[in-house]
Amino acid sequence: MPLSALGVSAPDDKTLVITLEKPDSTFLTRLAGTPFMPCNRAFFEYTAGRYGLEKEYVLSNGAFWLTAWNHNESLLMYKNEHYHGDVAPEAVRYVIGVTDPVAALQNGDLDGAPLAKAQADALAGKITAIPLEDTVRHLWFNTAADPFTVEAVRRSLRDSIEWATVTEYMSRHPDEPMAAGYLPPDARLPGDIYHTDGGAAPVTPTTDPTAAKGALQSGLATLYPDGGGKLRFELLAADDPVTADLARYILQSWQKHLKVYPTLTLLPEAELAKRVQSGNYQAAIHTVTLTGLTGGENLALFGSDAVGNLSRLKNTAVDAAIAAAQKGGRAELEALDRLLWQTCPAIPLTNPIRYYGLRHSDVVVRDVEVIPFAGGRWGAPLNPIHAKKWD
Numbered sequence: 001m002p003l004s005a006l007g008v009s010a011p012d013d014k015t016l017v018i019t020l021e022k023p024d025s026t027f028l029t030r031l032a033g034t035p036f037m038p039c040n041r042a043f044f045e046y047t048a049g050r051y052g053l054e055k056e057y058v059l060s061n062g063a064f065w066l067t068a069w070n071h072n073e074s075l076l077m078y079k080n081e082h083y084h085g086d087v088a089p090e091a092v093r094y095v096i097g098v099t100d101p102v103a104a105l106q107n108g109d110l111d112g113a114p115l116a117k118a119q120a121d122a123l124a125g126k127i128t129a130i131p132l133e134d135t136v137r138h139l140w141f142n143t144a145a146d147p148f149t150v151e152a153v154r155r156s157l158r159d160s161i162e163w164a165t166v167t168e169y170m171s172r173h174p175d176e177p178m179a180a181g182y183l184p185p186d187a188r189l190p191g192d193i194y195h196t197d198g199g200a201a202p203v204t205p206t207t208d209p210t211a212a213k214g215a216l217q218s219g220l221a222t223l224y225p226d227g228g229g230k231l232r233f234e235l236l237a238a239d240d241p242v243t244a245d246l247a248r249y250i251l252q253s254w255q256k257h258l259k260v261y262p263t264l265t266l267l268p269e270a271e272l273a274k275r276v277q278s279g280n281y282q283a284a285i286h287t288v289t290l291t292g293l294t295g296g297e298n299l300a301l302f303g304s305d306a307v308g309n310l311s312r313l314k315n316t317a318v319d320a321a322i323a324a325a326q327k328g329g330r331a332e333l334e335a336l337d338r339l340l341w342q343t344c345p346a347i348p349l350t351n352p353i354r355y356y357g358l359r360h361s362d363v364v365v366r367d368v369e370v371i372p373f374a375g376g377r378w379g380a381p382l383n384p385i386h387a388k389k390w391d
Helices: 027-031 041-046 101-106 117-122 151-159 163-170 209-223 241-258 269-278 295-302 316-327 330-343
Strands: 008-012 015-018 064-070 074-079 091-095 112-115 127-132 135-141 234-238 263-267 283-289 346-350 354-359 364-366 388-390
Touching: 101 112, 101 117, 101 354, 112 117, 117 354, 151 209, 151 241, 151 330, 163 241, 209 241, 234 241, 234 269, 241 263, 241 283, 263 269, 269 283, 295 316, 295 330, 316 330, 354 364
Parallel strands: 234 263, 234 283
Antiparallel strands: 008 015, 064 074, 074 091, 112 354, 127 354, 135 283, 135 346, 364 388
16 A cells, blocks of 8 residues: 555655554553564664564663673673653663572572562562562363363353362462452453452352263263263363362362362372473463453463463353454453353463562662563563662
8 A cells, every 4th residue: 555545644754654454452551562663774774674573683772771791591681871751760670590599699690580489478578569469360171172172062161160179278378369250359451450349250160060070971972972971181280289189179179079089190280281381281271461552462372273272162152252352441341351261262271470589688679560360461470660769
């Protein structure tokens, strides 16, 4: 199309005008994302396909400039003296691949780091722990592999869980509350939070043995039309005590109400994650920190072509609901929540609270903005522009 038809113009050297077809409440947020970053054409062409791959092939105009890049080790950035806004720190260093963040915070190698609950507890009194509620522990089903290709089978296992027992057990772990649908507490609508006192709980787990048995019979009839088939599968879970006990309570529910006896395999967290991400599993209890700018984008991981589609779900109705939720408001997002509950590619169990720790023992660090959901699909999990540090 001609430039005049693109809805974008530059009336002078310092003004960009973008004309939208319709109002978009998320537009200003999207302007901060990677697709809108200015790119110097002459420099881009000079890099000959190496743009952004090395320090000398990076050209930016943000609050900091990249000073040193040691691949797989660290990034050092200096304050941009020409930046239009106030920038507090003279320099910021990002460290890659820290194996022991607790020790690194204690000995001063790091001033801030993401932490699990136990790690934050170990540093109590020495750090400021910033909670993030952007994570969901699901019971995932591999919908591309039998027996979970059949929706009724997945629903039968959901409705046979003794939710009261699971809730009572998790109440002993207050940093992991029960989930209220597929979205965690930090989920947002454009300009507002999703979980409010007045709504945003469109699905409620209910133990219904009668419905579960009926769904299982229907599912088995689909899987084994000649009759005689039984439900057999392996459940994967992490080998930490809380996850292992949670898995056993769920298994006991299935045994009690459905006479189903899966095999439980406990794995180290890293190995479990690899199995689930590669699709080498049937069912698994696995925790995921969501990404995205809004609740609709958080749940895009259930889309048929999504990179993070751990359930391998292929469902055109869900795809359409995801698209509607990304463009709409609360009603569309709640409709997507309900549809996912119906199709049941995964069962939301809990919302583990994770933490970001900032030092305040011999050195005080403050005013680092920690952003949930890894900063959004195109964002960053930290904003250090106003960060301060002093002895």
